Amino acid sequence: QKEVEQNSGPLSVPEGAIASLNCTYSDRGSQSFFWYRQYSGKSPELIMFIYSNGDKEDGRFTAQLNKASQYVSLLIRDSQPSDSATYLCAVRRITFGKGTKLSVIP
Amino acid sequence: GAVVSQHPSWVICKSGTSVKIECRSLDFQATTMFWYRQFPKQSLMLMATSNEGSKATYEQGVEKDKFLINHASLTLSTLTVTSAHPEDSSFYICSATERDHPYEQYFGPGTRLTVT
Numbered sequence: 475q476k477e478v479e480q481n482s483g484p485l486s487v488p489e490g491a492i493a494s495l496n497c498t499y500s501d502r503g504s505q506s507f508f509w510y511r512q513y514s515g516k517s518p519e520l521i522m523f524i525y526s527n528g529d530k531e532d533g534r535f536t537a538q539l540n541k542a543s544q545y546v547s548l549l550i551r552d553s554q555p556s557d558s559a560t561y562l563c564a565v566r567r568i569t570f571g572k573g574t575k576l577s578v579i580p
Numbered sequence: 581g582a583v584v585s586q587h588p589s590w591v592i593c594k595s596g597t598s599v600k601i602e603c604r605s606l607d608f609q610a611t612t613m614f615w616y617r618q619f620p621k622q623s624l625m626l627m628a629t630s631n632e633g634s635k636a637t638y639e640q641g642v643e644k645d646k647f648l649i650n651h652a653s654l655t656l657s658t659l660t661v662t663s664a665h666p667e668d669s670s671f672y673i674c675s676a677t678e679r680d681h682p683y684e685q686y687f688g689p690g691t692r693l694t695v696t
Contacts, residue, residue: 506683517673517690518624523683528655562623567685568639570623 476501478561480571488579493550495574500544507539507546507559510562512573518562522548553578581607584676586688588690593664593695601659601691603674609654614685615647618671630657664695 477500487493495509506525510518524530524537524546536549550557553576560573583606593599603613615627615636628644630636630651638644648660657676661668675687 508685517671517687520685520689523685525683564624568626570625572623 476504476565476569478563478565478569478571480561480574482572482574484575484577486577486579487553489553490557491553491578493553493557493576493578494565495548495550495561495576497546497548497571498544499546499563499565499569501565502541502544503571504541504544504565505567507537508564508567509535509537509546509548509560510564511557512562513559521561550576555580582678582684582686583607584610584686584688585675586691588691588693590635590687591694593693595623595695596663598660599664599673599693601661601672601693603657603676603688605655605676605678605686608676608678608686610657611654611679612677612682613649613651613657614675614677615649615657615659616673616675618673618690620671624673627659629662660683661693664693666695669693669695 479498482578508523509521512518520535524539530537530567534551538547558578562573563571585604587602613630616624627642628636628638636649651657673690
């Protein structure tokens with residue numbers, strides 16, 4: 475069974491720090507990976523997608539993919555209280571992790 | 581730009597009735613629509629994927645005769661929950677992508693369905 479694993483948290487970081495969110499997946503043939511942010515009671519929004527090994531940066535967000543280790547991560551630099559949400563990792567937009575709850579402490 | 585709307589935002593229905601949820605892309609052509617379901621404190625589960633003018637592809641375990649998906653135009657997809665039961669109570673979310681940017685994914689605000 476194809477699985478996506480995330481640390482459920484909660485992960486607490488002080489404002490201005492770097493938040494590191496991790497995700498591992500079981501299907502070695504997976505090609506595309508997605509990070510979503512979901513505020514409580516709201517629908518998710520796409521933060522980043524990545525399909526090549528290495529880093530991909532977009533503003534304060536960096537996604538990192540290591541297919542050999544079957545590992546994908548999301549770094550949030552200069553974390554803000556507004557980043558407090560649950561972050562979902564997904565493979566191919568089909569299989570989702572359970573999400574990591576991030577709290578950014580002012 | 582890239583706005584997806586859903587209607588209704590919430591609905592309460594009685595067991596055994598059917599409910600239709602509409603998902604519209606307001607300012608782009610949605611070549612692919614995704615329908616997700618999310619139970620409280622759980623993650624998203626993909627129910628089906630549909631391309632305009634084609635039959636939806638349902639994920640394993642999702643009853644296609646119970647969850648009817650229609651993607652008749654490039655701006656509208658509908659999900660009909662037939663003969664709803666209390667266990668169908670959930671948060672239903674649609675999302676869409678457009679042809680030129682297939683990895684960008686835009687979500688509707690979701691529909692909360694409660695079956696009594």
